Amino acid sequence: MKALSSRLPVVAGGCLVLFTAALALAFFYAPTDANQGLSQRIFYFHVPLAFTAYACFGWGAWKALRHLWKRDPEADLESYVAIHQGVIFGALTLATGSIWAKISWGVWWSWGEDQLVLFLVLFLFYCAYFMLRYSVDPGPQRANMCAVYALFGVALIPVSFLAIRLSKSFIHPVVFTSHGYNMTNPQFLTFCVCLAAMLSLFVTLYSIELAGKRLDASLRELRELLA
């Protein structure tokens, strides 16, 4: 990821191209859904946002494991930044999902839906990560506690993802089943481009935030040396 920071303009440029393509495909290429109409196009951002949030939490957990296992000195900061990104993408998933629920189901939120409630639990679990992190003084103890917490949280990802498939009664649409994807090929292509765009946005924002945090740490060291 250090090499990635030096290639940040390329990554950011790729992200811009992918987002332009994603918007063009979502609004001008993908066919309008016969049942849901125009509001189905929310899917092209809502689902990639959720998948990207899962990827962020997964990456954060992987870095937490690296911290505990290899004692990688950079891993704690990388895990923190990935989880921070995950919470942002998670908040956007909840917001876009809520808008979709309003137009499709007539309600902003449904407590009877396992998929929604489990995603909210996952989101709140990682929100609490920051409460833990900022309630302990910086140091190895804080890094260890945060790493263990991040690893526990990752267990909720498959539960959240599979909830919709395990649930007996649901109104949330199932797009990806064991038999493949439940959409037309142009819709699937649009979805893939949107997912790539969202993942590239994560990589870009992650690199920017990480570079900023590293710079902040270096300046703190410099300030202490000059004091």
Place this chain on the structure above:
Amino acid sequence: MTPSEKYTAAAYLVVFVGVLAYVVIIASKLGRLQREVARLVELAKERHEPLELAKERQHG
């Protein structure tokens, strides 16, 4: 605009505003880091100046 169009536009707008807010926060943090760098440069110069004066006196 139909309700479907309004809600779809709102969903995309939420993502755009969310990312924009994040960029603004990062930009403000970058501004703070720039001010911090300028302050440390000033501090380093203040430390360096007495040494320069001492060297000049030795040579003079």
